[in-house]
Structure formats: structure tokens, C-alpha cells
Amino acid sequence: MPRSRLETRSPWVLRRAGWCVLVLSAAIVAGCGNSCFVGFSNNGNGGLIIKAGNPPPACSLPQTNGMMSVRAIKPLAFEFGAAARPQHAFVTLQGVQLHSSESADLASPDWIEIAPRLAAEPLQIDLIGGSASELLVDSAVIPAGTYRQIHLRFLPDSSQSSGKLASQNACGEVHRNCIVMADGRIDTLAWSAEIPDILITGDAIQSGSLALLPEAKMDVLLTFELSRMLYSSAAEPLKLRTFLAGHAAAR
Secondary structure, X not given: OOOOHHHHHHHHHHHHHHHHHHHHHHHHHOOOOOEEEEEEEEOOEEEEEEEEOOOOOOOOOXXXXXXXXXXXXXXXXXXXXXXXXXXEEEEEXXXXXXXXXXXXXXXXXXXXXXXXXXXXXXXXXXXXXOOXXXXXEEEEEEEOEEEOEEEEEEOOOHHHOOOOOOOOOOOOOOOOOEEEEOOOOEEEEEOOOOOOEEEEOHHHEHHHOEEEOOXXXXXXXXXXXXXXXXXXXXXXXXXXXXXXXXEEEEO
């Protein structure tokens, strides 16, 4: 019985299909790595030449961005007795940074600063009095991704800092971060690492991280709490000091 036209052409069809798959595969991976791919075909018979190329062509996908705003929500929580209740808690912010790793230290070069204007114009806010919230970062354009740490940097005392406040300093001439008690007494804030900052890690972020999608906008809400504990350092003896901690959530 004579073979059909399809059966007589099947070896050629298979060779042609296999060659197409090979060329398509090479096209997919071309541009990634330090290689160059060249293909040829002659009546269904083809070949593939692979040569090293230097420098390699770029093969990374284009970076997509999203937008993020950061707001401090009041009232601030505190663990003080009724007689020692503070009336104001002033902090002077000079930077807000994000990091995708949950274990990166502050020396990592991969921190993303989302409020660069604060370096030249630090913002002093009251975490207890005034409006119900304070806008810290307004619609910053940043790479989409998952961020697992937030680093808040505050302005050091005047003897250590070149930043200048746009308004009058509520903490006096020397300090930039303080609490004001009901009797008018000003008490300074203490910092666990001896530098004025707060590191908000995954255990203090709702859901453990901030997932910013491409072309999306995220509002990050920060809440703070004051606590008093006995603390000593190389510069000061053991005494009762006031610490500030932060938490974050996205909406």
C-alpha cells in the first residue's frame, strides 16, 4: 500500500520542527551570560554555532517601580505612671530607609533612602500632641519589591549635627529629640545603639514585611511607644532612661 504524503514527509517535518525548537530555545537564552548564538538552516538541515562574547549583552528585566507614603499615627503609647505622664514627645527625623533583607546591618550599601529631602531639611514632629497623624514621606517612587526592615534616622544633638531645623527647636538649644513632662521638665530620649535611630524589623511589621507591587501605591503607617527602664553606658552610669520603639503596618 503506498504511503501517504504526510508519512513520506515526516522525517523532514520532524527535522524542521526540531530545528525550530532549537532556534527558539537559543533565542530565549541569548543575551544572558557571556555567549553569542548563531543559527543556520539549509533545506531543513540546520546547525548552531556558539561563541563566547565579551562583554555579555544585558539580559536583566527592566526595573518596575511603585509608590510609597509613610505616616506617623498618634497617640503614642507609653508605659509611664500617671504622675510621670509626658505631654509631648518630640523627634527630629532626617531619613527613612528600607531594606529587602531581614538580616542586613546598617553598614549595608543596599539601603534605599525614600526621604532624601530630610537630610537638608530635618522634620521635627510631636508624637503625642498636635494633629492625629504626621506625613513623613509623600508618594516616594521606589523599586517594587518586598521590604523587611525600616530604618528611621533622627537628627543628633546640635554639637554632632550639621542639619538645621526649619522651625524652632522644641527641645531647647542642645537636644533634638526629647520628651516634655507635665511639670515642664525636658527629658532626653535614649537610644539602644547610642545613635539616634529606630530599626523596625520583621517582627515589628504587620505580616512580617512590606510587599510593594509594580505600579501600585502603598501607605505605611508607623506607630510608636515610649518605655522607661534602667540603663547604663560607657558614658553614663545606671539610671532610669526613656526609650522609643516603632511598629509598622501597610494599607
